[in-house]
Amino acid sequence: MFLKSIYTLILTAFCLSIWSCTTQENSQKADLIIRGGTIYTLDEGHPKAEAIAVKAGRIIAVGKEADVELLSGDSTEFIDLKGQTLTPGFIEGHGHFMGLGYSELNLNLMDVSSYDELVMRVKAAADKAKPGQWIIGRGWHQSKWTPQPDPMVNGFQTHDKLSAVSPNNPVYLSHASGHAGFANAKAMQLAGVMPLAQESLAEQQVEGGEIIRDEMGNPTGIFNERAMEVITRHIPENSEDRDMEALKLAIEACHKNGITSFHDAGIDGKTIDLYRKAKEEGALKLRMYAMVTGEDTTLVERWFKRGPEIDTSDYLLTIRSVKLHCDGALGSRGAWLLEEYEDRPGHYGMATVPMKYVSYISDKALKNGFQVCSHAIGDRTNHEILNIYENTFHQNSQEAKDSRFRIEHAQHLAPKDIPRFGRLGVIPAMQAIHMSSDRSWAIDRLGEKRIKEGAYMWHDLLETGARLINGTDVPVEPINPIASFYASVSRKTLQGEPEGGYEPEQKMTREQALKTYTLNAAYGAFEEDVKGSIEVGKLADFTVFSKDIMTIPEKEILSVQVMMTIFEGQVVYSTEDKK
Known part of the structure; x- marks a missing residue:
């Protein structure tokens, strides 16, 4: 990360020196200049811009249109946003x-x-x-x-x-x-x-x-x-050709929905090999942050021995985390609860792995440079995982300084556990769309008290200083980030109900919601130095929306379309191509 920061400083100084010149060599000219719309940078010092210049897949200038156009040359391409809105490329923070x-x-x-x-x-x-x-x-x-x-x-x-x-x-x-x-x-x-x-x-x-x-x-x-x-175990395995077909279809779906990076929550060795092959063949037009499945103990131990695989050249495939599947889902009544299910007396759900195994993996991962991402939906599971993480951090204080351990979903929490996320630096990787889809029936599972005090607690978690990540858990939900963004700021179903939203005090602001899909998600993958905001030196990944999602009336958000997806400075999806 230190080397990345040095690289960014050098590139920034280089670009500033170019900016001050009125005549530049052709090699210093931008490959692409984007202008003509609203640009949200997520850079706190300069939150909005008029134009962006890109060269070799990196951002080389952000600012006033007149200044950025000084970097144009004979071969520079231009994209006119035509009044539309551009953000950093959206990151699916938890999917399959x-x-x-x-x-x-x-x-x-x-x-x-x-x-x-x-x-x-x-x-x-x-x-x-x-x-x-x-x-x-x-x-x-x-x-x-x-x-x-x-x-x-x-x-x-x-x-x-x-x-x-x-x-x-x-x-x-x-x-x-x-x-x-x-x-x-x-x-x-x-x-x-x-x-x-x-x-x-x-x-x-x-x-x-x-x-x-x-x-x-x-x-x-x-x-x-x-x-x-x-x-x-009796279903025949898919062929490599069929796997590759599915991979390419998934990339197309991501591009269509403005997704330029993807946190893949639990993959096996066969899938890792598939991703490597796709990268070698130039087919992996997406930045993949892959979590090794903890269900394959042999695979996990092999990765602990070899160490993380961190792609610092093009950031296409990084493997530095382990996914542990620790309980079930609320819909199937498998989420592990502290108190019995309201609609199934005597049933508490279940842990799907022994907590001793979670403790073992957490300790070994920390010592070998890996992040742990634990699936935990029920309040009992979240409580147990936080206990394990806290104990692991205490025993490995040096390695824990920037561990960024995550809890995937963190849907239903005991109130006393909410402040622990911020205090411990544990990242809640949540999916706002789950609240929109599940809240109307989740109250039957948990009862009103547990729903109001501990379910989908986005605002309270953010208040603790936790870096909340958003996503869809695709294919559990469609990968459309607009739906999850809408749920984040409205706390409503996709039908716009109820008036005012469920537990409206837990709504995110629009800026918070945008960060959960960009800069926070990049942080959750140790990649905030290279993506998640529009700054000089960062990767040129952008999403273009038909309307300004930060200012339009709430009821219009669901009508917003992804108009263009730009990956590494190249247009990989455009509605213009569909006409």
Whole structure:
């Protein structure tokens, strides 16, 4: 980081010397000049600018249009913003990149509004499939269906209707959260899941997970948390060509939504190899900050031995963090709570990994230069992770000075734990769109008191000095950052409800919301010296919006479109190209 700062100072001095000259050599001219709109820099000293000059993928000047145009030459290209608004390139602070790509290839069930509609989608796929071919999908959420299925067991539908339309094909459909799965009879048959009358309960118990059964002991088709592996281990692996196709589709989706960087929350060795290949072939037109999955202990130990892989040349692929999946989701009632679920008495959710393992990884990561990013949704999980982090920092005080350990989601917190984020320097990587999508039914899970005192506590966390990061958790939610920005500042559903927003005292200001998608997200990846704001020496990654998201009326925010995405000084997406 010290070397980056020196580089920035040298480049700044170099650019200032150019600026003072009236005649420059052609090699000193800008490749690109952007002007003609509102530019928000996120540079506290100069929050707005009229123009930007770019050379070799870096920003070489920011300021008044007349001054920046002194760097123009015969080969300089110009972009006229035509009154539109430009910001630093948006950063997806927590998502699942290959999940985004495969949502384009598999059944996308995000918009399914009822169980019957889901069944018809699967029937259409089964009618086209060969016998024995797996049908894979993701995106259903039973709490958002109208009407609710009948019957339901522990808050979920049963497989009977699904199995009836797909007798010859195994079907596996991931919950929108990714924390539960829904299988048909054919898939359960292949996995050896039987009624309890034909097997012992011990044979079907899964540590950190749950196979939901009806009162007769028959499996309902729902597999919660780690129990999903009972089915997923039987699904054939995707080919390398199909993986590459999904990767390219994910990049296209990011560009279309103004995303220039992506924090990929938990990947395996195969995916790391895919990203490296894409980078070598010039296909990785996105800056990837990848977290090694903690579920593969062998892979994690191998990375601890070799050390972080920090890309300081073009910042396309950096691997310096470990993702730990520590509890489930609220929608599947897998989030680990301090008190029982309001709508399932006696049930507290579950830890999906032993806390001793979290402690071990946190200690070893800190000693080997790695950041830890722990998935924690329930208040019990957040409490336990903060305890572990605090103890680890205390025992490794030197290494902990700039550790930037994160808690992914941090959705539901015990009030006493909120100040600890700022005090410990722990980063809450939250997704504002989850509040918009979940708040209307989350109160049924937690009750009013817990919702008001500890759910989606953005303002209170920011007040502690914590650097809050935003995102969508794609493919749990669509990758559209405008929706998450709107949720951040309105605390409303995407239908604009309720009036005034849920718990409006927790709203972010627009400046805070913009930082969560830019400078704060860059900080969460140790990259604030090279991106996240528009300053001389930083990477030329920008997002152009159709309207000024910082000043337009709140009700207009959802109508804003991404007009252009610029990556390393090159236009990689433009609505003009779509006409």
